[in-house]
Amino acid sequence: MLSVVGLGKRHSGALRPLFSELRLAVGSGEVVALVGESGVGKSTLLNCIAGLEQADSGEIRIGPDALDMHRLDETARAALRAARIGFVFQAFHVLPTLTVAQNIAVPLLLNRAPPAEHGERVESLLRRVGLAGFGPRWPALLSGGELQRVAIARALVHRPALILADEPTGNLDPRTADEVLALLLERVREQQAGALIVTHSRHVAECCDRILTLTPDGLECAHPAGPSQGGRSHHPEPHGGEPTSPPALGRGLGGRVVQ
Numbered sequence: 001m002l003s004v005v006g007l008g009k010r011h012s013g014a015l016r017p018l019f020s021e022l023r024l025a026v027g028s029g030e031v032v033a034l035v036g037e038s039g040v041g042k043s044t045l046l047n048c049i050a051g052l053e054q055a056d057s058g059e060i061r062i063g064p065d066a067l068d069m070h071r072l073d074e075t076a077r078a079a080l081r082a083a084r085i086g087f088v089f090q091a092f093h094v095l096p097t098l099t100v101a102q103n104i105a106v107p108l109l110l111n112r113a114p115p116a117e118h119g120e121r122v123e124s125l126l127r128r129v130g131l132a133g134f135g136p137r138w139p140a141l142l143s144g145g146e147l148q149r150v151a152i153a154r155a156l157v158h159r160p161a162l163i164l165a166d167e168p169t170g171n172l173d174p175r176t177a178d179e180v181l182a183l184l185l186e187r188v189r190e191q192q193a194g195a196l197i198v199t200h201s202r203h204v205a206e207c208c209d210r211i212l213t214l215t216p217d218g219l220e221c222a223h224p225a226g227p228s229q230g231g232r233s234h235h236p237e238p239h240g241g242e243p244t245s246p247p248a249l250g251r252g253l254g255g256r257v258v259q
Contacts, residue, residue, distance in 0.1 A: 001162050001194030002026040002049065003066065007058035009041070009048055018044055022058070022219060024212060026162070026194035031185055033205035034198045036214035042198045043090065045214065046164045049196070050085055051077035063161050082110040086155030088165035090198075092147045094139045100126070100150055101135030107158035125153035128183050130176060144171040152180055156187050163188065163195040169204055181207060 007022040018041040026032050036042050047053040049060055051069045060069040063084050069077055081087075086107070094103050104122045113121075126132055129149040139147060148171040155163060168184065169177035181204060188195045197208065205211050213220045 001028055001030075001063065002196065003059070003061040004049065005059045005061075007045075007048065007060065007070075008056045009044060009053070010056055017056075019214070019218070020057075024219060024221075026196055028192040028194060029189055030210070031188050031195045031197065031208045033208040033211045034196055034214060035200070035205055035211060040214050040216060042214050043166050046087075046166055046196065046198060050087055050164055051081050052087075082107065083158075084161045086158065086160035086163045088151050088155045088163070088168045090166040090170065092144075092151045094147050094150050094154075096139050098139075099135065100131065100137050100139065100142070103139065103150055104154045104157050106154060107160075111158050113158065121157050122153075125157055129153050129180060145173065145176060148172055149176070149180060152184070156183075159187075159191050159193075161193050163193060163197075165195065165197045167198055167200065169199070169201060177201075177204075 002025060004022060004024045008017055008020040010017040010020075022045070024032075034042050034045070044053060048055040049062075049069070051060075051072070055070050058070060061067065062069060062080065067080055069080060072080060095106070098106070101119075101122050104125060105118045108118050108121065122135065123132075126134055129152055131146060131149055131153070134142075134146070134150075139150070142150065148168070152165075152168055155165070163184065165184065169181060172180060184195060184197070185207065187193065197204065199205055209223070211222050213222070
């Protein structure tokens with residue numbers, strides 16, 4: 001679903017790159033956690049993958065035909081993002097002039113899904129994230145945790161090939177966080193999508209198939225420690241067997257790979 005090769009990014013005026021020669025992959029049905037200290041570049045990496053920020057170098061290939069996000073112009077990047085990526089923003093980015101239901105339906109409108117499908121998909125996801133009956137409400141009346149769940153439902157509604165989530169459980173209470181995480185994992189498995197989740201939560205990271213740690217020297221990759229702590233035993237497998245996962249990758253400027 002996702003292949004990143006040789007990715008580099010330097011902020012204007014910085015003495016050294018934020019990251020350089022990063023390499024990672026996310027396979028169909030695979031959920032990968034991205035962890036690291038604040039300010040190391042995790043959100044910037046997600047934004048580059050989604051085409052929201054322009055990387056300085058490298059390839060970002062998404063989907064079965066491996067279109068390179070980095071090589072596309074702004075219009076083509078927006079079209080690819082709308083069709084293939086579901087993005088859960090840390091700051092929600094829920095539109096205040098649209099109702100909850102209208103916000104969630106935005107990706108369906110962008111992808112010209114049949115209008116008859118909108119209501120059913122939106123209501124189904126509202127139930128799954130614990131917001132049944134919230135469709136007509138305005139975002140200004142919602143709490144931070146409720147806005148987070150709206151953002152998650154919006155990222156899933158068009159059944160994207162790749163889910164990018166920046167702290168998707170950061171504003172949720174533990175019970176709701178577990179429910180939302182279970183929904184994310186379930187949708188990835190069912191749809192054979194891929195997911196890259198930025199998190200500071202050890203619990204969330206250990207429920208993923210692999211954990212990438214972004215450091216100033218690059219990426220380190222490890223698998224969760226075992227069934228008692230996380231990994232595949234915490235979420236359902238897709239029908240038809242194990243998800244297809246690529247080899248553990250991750251190398252940056254002097255970075256090492258931990259198997």
